Amino acid sequence: MADDRFHVYDTTLRDGAQQEGLSLTVADKLAVARHLDELGVGFIEGGWPGANPKDTEFFRRARTELDLKHAQLAAFGATRRAGVQAADDPLVAALRESGAPVVTLVAKSHDRHVELALRTTLQENLAMIRDTVSHLRAEGQRVFLDAEHFFDGYKSNPAYALEVLRTAAEAGASVVALCDTNGGMLPDELADVVHEAAGTGARVGIHCHDDTGCAVANSLAAVRAGATHVQGCANGYGERSGNANLFTVVANLQLKRGFDLVPDAALAEMTRIAHAITEITNVTPNSHQPYVGVSAFAHKAGLHASAIKVDPDLYQHIDPAQVGNDMRMLVSDMAGRASVELKGRELGYDLSAEQSRELVDRVKDLEAKGHTFEAADASFELLLRDTVTGERPRHFTVESWRVIVERPAGGQVVSEATVKLYAKGERIVATGEGNGPVNALDRAVRLGLERLYPELASVELTDFKVRILEGSHGTGAITRVLITSSDGTGEWATVGVDENIIEASWQALEQAVTYGLLRAGHTPDRVAGPST
């Protein structure tokens, strides 16, 4: 890679892995590296070889198992210890032997840290930087310097902080990355310091933590002030409040500031890549994450939807497709006619103005009673079909159900449910057992219907959420149940509300089965029934 290109430097596998609760195996690290390479980042910091066996192993396996198309691997580590030769320091040796083409050295640039944490002199710290950089350069590695606590150091002793940068650059470091290690900076003051640092003539990079919630803003301000190398982590992972979210930084620079950082086709994969990485890290994705979160282009307010109907740009800062995301309409009691009309279109229905109005009224009425349609897409679609056709889709109707929960003397709690149904002209009586009443009901319904609808064998209940809502209008507390179901190719959610938790569950379950049968292509019998 030509050195005049702007550097996108990812440190997910090193600083990102410093996040509480995040622990990656070597195989995980290799998998994350492949995703980052696919996105087109320039550098992937793989860890600190020599600091722990896993990171050493990562660099060993990377040589044969990583076939990076865009990125170069960087090994992270510290300058030599005080009072020893760089060539004799075992941690420096591990960096040398990592096989990484780039080494990023962390060095102290804050005078107090040199004196208190390193317990050495300011001159010896400069010598540690000079020796280590020139040693690794002589060994053929490209060296970047992470100037730790640079901004706090600059406030304490600007001349010394800048001297650290000059020393590294003169010894052969091709980038000096200014680190807001404690993450306490704000964009305006940070930009002034970056400007001063760029005045040394060294190539300046930026590494921000998010302790003030400004890591991305600080990174952008640094770029405007002259930084041409930006560090960050996938999904904003990192120690404490995290690092600058590299996905947000890249999307901002490319889409707002005209930088050509990653291929447009790779940027359009960013949402998928961000979520693929959360699968590996096992960290719940932040649905509100800019650009790539599932809610990043989700619209709930009726007024927004009415403008979006005319032109999506009126309420969106970019076309979500540019980052591989999708616009979504949420239907709730904040919806207006436009919201349900657009949602209907998304689901393949062309609603008339009258149908939209009726549907909005029904949604608002049901939400006032405790339903929530933004979390129950399938319930909304059933309500929509009901409004459009004047009939509730029914593949079966229920005569009655009964659930028994019993703890026999000396035994375990067991649940048994019996349902009496009508389907395809037959009366069906079925009994199911389960580890709880809803599980038993689910089994009984499916057992009863599977002979007529074999596809139900692959439908399963994957999530069950219960919330007790405060009573209103003098009523007691009511229960809202949300059920998520899956048929192996997709998921759908349904909602039920009642004072009785089993009845609320039954409502959600009955809709879940109905929706599953619609997905499987079964036309409902034209049996009119009461609406939800």
Ligand SMILES: CC(=O)SCCNC(=O)CCNC(=O)[C@H](O)C(C)(C)COP(=O)(O)OP(=O)(O)OC[C@H]1O[C@@H](n2cnc3c(N)ncnc32)[C@H](O)[C@@H]1OP(=O)(O)O
């Ligand atoms: C800002 C950052 O996030 S930088 C990255 C921080 N990441 C980590 O610390 C994770 C990996 N670290 C580790 O595995 C261990 O801390 C190791 C292997 C690096 C060192 O472990 P130990 O030898 O047991 O030392 P320990 O962690 O207690 O202390 C660090 C030592 O490094 C020294 N040190 C700290 N920064 C530097 C530096 N930039 N250059 C040289 N030495 C340094 C400290 O003065 C201390 O020296 P001492 O042993 O004489 O007291």
Ligand SMILES: CC(=O)C(=O)O
């Ligand atoms: C190097 C680094 O991670 C920091 O200073 O924050």
